Amino acid sequence: MSFNSKLPLKLWYSPGACSIAAHITLLEAGLQPELICIEFADMTEEFARLNPKRKVPVLAVGDQVITEMPAILTAISALNPDRKLMGKDTLETVRAYEWLNYLSGVLHGQGYGGLWRPERFVNDASVYPLVKEKARQTIKDCYTFIDGKLKQANTAYSVGNSFTGVDAFLLVFYLWGIRIKIDMDAGYPSYAALAHRVLERESVIAAQKVHRLKVKYVKL
């Protein structure tokens, strides 16, 4: 089965969503996918035939449809292995997965999932405020953890000194933190420093024009 960067590439994304991380990483790999915008409200039966989970990002490489951020970032990295977008050696790749699973499972799934989609956690709408309150605390706990981990590592990027897909995913949560009115720069300086470094990359500047996920850029 062929799997290479000569095959047609399609990325389904939603404005403001996590899917920008896949687009950034594709651009970092030197790849220009066909971009297909799908609003959350339009994730109907037709979209469900593509991704029954009704979520973005979705990446198609030829006839292979790939979902879930860690899998998508792995696929993109494999399309241009020279760019080492999942780490330069085995240990860095292990660390990349350690980050991605945590970001995807805890910060995205539990934190932002609970805050923006409390109905996924409880049936009783009267307790949504409690779910949201707990989710906001989970988000802040994650930011504290991320900031501490980056401070301790003292590297230019989250996995060593080169950009990986993890940095694109971390940028999403930095921007979402600002969206939910957390003072990211004051509260999490090591995380903010990484995010500002990532925001300067050409891939990010190009992707932001498409995704409407912007931040008033204040240089630290």
Ligand SMILES: N[C@@H](CCC(=O)N[C@@H](CS)C(=O)NCC(=O)O)C(=O)O
């Ligand atoms: N576990 C999935 C989560 C993807 C996800 O939650 N995507 C959001 C956008 S950031 C989505 O499509 N949400 C649709 C909805 O909530 O209706 C992944 O890692 O790709």
